[in-house]
Amino acid sequence: MALTVPFPNPVRDWIISNLQRGCAAPDVVRELCDNNVEEQLANAMVNAVMQALMAGSPLPEGQLLLAPLAYVADPCRLPAAPVIACGDRDIRILSRMSKPTAAVLGNVINARECEQLIELARPRLRPSTVVDPSTGQDVVADHRSSEGMFFRLMETPLLEKLDRRLAALTGLPVENGEGFQILHYRSGAGSAPHFDYLTPSNVANAESVTRSGQRIITVVIYLNDVAAGGETVFPEAGWAITPQQGNAIYFEYCNRQGQVDPASLHASSPVLKGEKWVATKWIRERRFISR
Ligand SMILES: O=C(O)CCC(=O)C(=O)O
Numbered sequence: 001m002a003l004t005v006p007f008p009n010p011v012r013d014w015i016i017s018n019l020q021r022g023c024a025a026p027d028v029v030r031e032l033c034d035n036n037v038e039e040q041l042a043n044a045m046v047n048a049v050m051q052a053l054m055a056g057s058p059l060p061e062g063q064l065l066l067a068p069l070a071y072v073a074d075p076c077r078l079p080a081a082p083v084i085a086c087g088d089r090d091i092r093i094l095s096r097m098s099k100p101t102a103a104v105l106g107n108v109i110n111a112r113e114c115e116q117l118i119e120l121a122r123p124r125l126r127p128s129t130v131v132d133p134s135t136g137q138d139v140v141a142d143h144r145s146s147e148g149m150f151f152r153l154m155e156t157p158l159l160e161k162l163d164r165r166l167a168a169l170t171g172l173p174v175e176n177g178e179g180f181q182i183l184h185y186r187s188g189a190g191s192a193p194h195f196d197y198l199t200p201s202n203v204a205n206a207e208s209v210t211r212s213g214q215r216i217i218t219v220v221i222y223l224n225d226v227a228a229g230g231e232t233v234f235p236e237a238g239w240a241i242t243p244q245q246g247n248a249i250y251f252e253y254c255n256r257q258g259q260v261d262p263a264s265l266h267a268s269s270p271v272l273k274g275e276k277w278v279a280t281k282w283i284r285e286r287r288f289i290s291r
Pocket residue numbers: 181183191196220230231232233266267268278280
């Protein structure tokens with residue numbers, strides 16, 4: 001979202017007079033910073049004035065429209081190779097995406113492991129919750145939603161094997177991963193567009209980011225084939241990934257400066273026929289401490 005900030009005309013006129021008497025733009029910016037103007041804002045003020053002067057277009061009048069800062073992605077954390085040795089299994093890169101930074105992965109998990117995960121999860125499923133942004137509390141999502149449960153990290157030998165496999169994939173310590181979340185969507189169920197990164201708009205999220213850092217990577221593993229629908233969709237990218245047992249969608253959304261990527265917006269489109277099972281892993285900047 002663009003942001004409007006006050007830009008008093010006397011400040012604007014001071015910038016104009018300095019530029020016109022031959023001061024270099026960076027010196028004018030520095031002078032503003034020395035007078036307690038925030039650096040990014042000082043740059044925007046000087047740029048806006050210079051562009052208006054050069055183009056002969058109207059000067060800013062009392063306020064300045066700041067363009068949102070574009071997200072600059074770091075290089076993808078996955079190796080460039082087509083096959084990644086992940087301990088007990090070779091994971092294949094089936095395709096790559098740059099906005100958002102993402103890849104479709106194959107051979108992530110075998111059919112027996114998928115079935116075992118589903119059977120371990122089934123008795124523990126509860127209606128899925130979403131975080132109420134104002135309170136930070138978990139509230140039940142509407143009736144068209146999925147049901148889900150969380151495993152603890154390395155809770156059973158099977159989960160330990162999968163937790164370690166994904167740690168090998170990303171090159172990050174296994175402890176940076178949150179425990180797997182299993183989601184089950186019946187026919188008609190889907191999920192609304194959302195970001196996986198945590199917004200510090202409530203105390204619970206802010207404290208979680210302080211403890212463990214931001215979420216930076218999501219891996220959603222498809223545990224079954226869906227007869228129709230149930231794609232993972234990225235509306236900003238115009239992209240839909242068809243669930244296929246054993247494949248996964250991997251995506252990154254936080255760079256080393258702590259910026260987060262709005263292009264990582266995603267949803268599950270409704271299941272039209274059959275059902276959908278996924279295992280989601282969220283990975284943090286640092287060791288995940290739940291509370
Ligand atoms: O079910 C999907 O395709 C996406 C799941 C998801 O967005 C999540 O678990 O955060």
